[in-house]
Amino acid sequence: MRKVIKYFLLCAVGVFTLGSCGKDVIELPESNDPVFTLNGTLAGIEFNLIAGDDNAFMHTGTEMVNGVNLFKGELGDGNFSLELGIFDGMVDRPGHITVEELQNIVPTFASRSNEPLLVLSKYKLGSNQAIESVDWYINNEFAGLDEVEIDEPGKYAVCAFITFTNGDFNQLCEDIIVGYERSANFTIQYDLVAGAIEGNILAIDEDVQSVEWFVNDSAVGSNPILNQSIDSESTRLKAIVHFANGAVREKAVIIDGQDDFYSAKSFSTMEMSSPYSGSNQDFNIRLKIKLDGKTYLSEYANNENSSLFITDVELYGPNSEGNDVYKVSGIVNAVVMEEVSQKMISVTFVTVFGVEIH
Numbered sequence: 001m002r003k004v005i006k007y008f009l010l011c012a013v014g015v016f017t018l019g020s021c022g023k024d025v026i027e028l029p030e031s032n033d034p035v036f037t038l039n040g041t042l043a044g045i046e047f048n049l050i051a052g053d054d055n056a057f058m059h060t061g062t063e064m065v066n067g068v069n070l071f072k073g074e075l076g077d078g079n080f081s082l083e084l085g086i087f088d089g090m091v092d093r094p095g096h097i098t099v100e101e102l103q104n105i106v107p108t109f110a111s112r113s114n115e116p117l118l119v120l121s122k123y124k125l126g127s128n129q130a131i132e133s134v135d136w137y138i139n140n141e142f143a144g145l146d147e148v149e150i151d152e153p154g155k156y157a158v159c160a161f162i163t164f165t166n167g168d169f170n171q172l173c174e175d176i177i178v179g180y181e182r183s184a185n186f187t188i189q190y191d192l193v194a195g196a197i198e199g200n201i202l203a204i205d206e207d208v209q210s211v212e213w214f215v216n217d218s219a220v221g222s223n224p225i226l227n228q229s230i231d232s233e234s235t236r237l238k239a240i241v242h243f244a245n246g247a248v249r250e251k252a253v254i255i256d257g258q259d260d261f262y263s264a265k266s267f268s269t270m271e272m273s274s275p276y277s278g279s280n281q282d283f284n285i286r287l288k289i290k291l292d293g294k295t296y297l298s299e300y301a302n303n304e305n306s307s308l309f310i311t312d313v314e315l316y317g318p319n320s321e322g323n324d325v326y327k328v329s330g331i332v333n334a335v336v337m338e339e340v341s342q343k344m345i346s347v348t349f350v351t352v353f354g355v356e357i358h
Helices: 098-104 268-272
Strands: 005-013 018-026 037-042 047-050 057-065 066-075 080-087 118-122 130-136 141-143 147-150 154-164 169-178 185-193 197-205 206-213 220-222 226-229 234-243 246-256 285-291 296-297 307-317 324-338 346-356
Touching: 005 080, 057 169, 080 346, 098 206, 098 307, 130 185, 141 147, 141 169, 141 285, 169 234, 169 246, 169 268, 185 226, 185 246, 185 268, 197 206, 197 234, 206 226, 220 226, 285 324
Parallel strands: 005 057, 057 346
Antiparallel strands: 005 018, 037 047, 037 346, 057 066, 066 080, 066 346, 080 285, 118 147, 130 141, 130 154, 154 169, 185 197, 197 226, 206 220, 206 234, 234 246, 285 296, 296 324, 307 324, 324 346
16 A cells, blocks of 8 residues: 655735745545546657656645636646646635536636737727826736737726826726626716715616715715715715625726816726627636646647546545645646747646645
């Protein structure tokens, strides 16, 4: 009887910075039955790995990709490794995906579009005669002036620093979800009468549980309809909406108390009219293979005719961080692109894989 010792590398990655990593050692019960295995071919080259044998290891962790969790595992032996990751499908809803939900997923391969997924434009914020310029910031970094393209799926912290033609200056900051399903959305509607705002929200498809209103970042009420006096200066009206399905979305508009011509809309219109026509990336799969110093990626290959079957999902057990590790069995026939030469390579394998999901 052999005793296999399994190492899980648990990496917590922040939205903007890479966090520290810790190693958790889990002892498997004495058995001759392998737990994590990988058998297949890459361009005709065979690979066969069993975690715990011949220096093979199984690491699991979570990577943050454009503000979205990628739950992943890596099985390798130093010379060859295969990483399999599952993108989160609960981007704007707090919660924990269950075994039952995993078993019902029909996964596809994540891919990159050849066209922008979203265009952020000053011309969609308000009147061209009212807005002089917009400095766009994405994830706290300057992204461009007036118009900016977002090319990859993700959840982004976007800020527009707006200069109006009358000399006023103000800013709007919101989260934008691109290339993933949005569990809820809304727009802010308002009337400006005699120095007072009457505001309400127009929810799209989902029931609203509660609303928090803010004027220039100061809380002013929680009723569905807002009645609030404002001064004559440029004013920022923000609503945080909690939906019955658990989603929380935040939107804002800029209102000039003296002349509503110098106003600016929320990003809602741009987010909801994203030109991206491909499928969303929720629960999609990413493959990354390393062999003899070369890296092969599935996201940049054409996998329309590839196949990916999850044959079984089983909860393996919690780790010391409190995150669950799942044992995922599957059969994969796919195409990957070699990073440097951009040559397309076929890969086929059968696996029992460890993936951390929380």
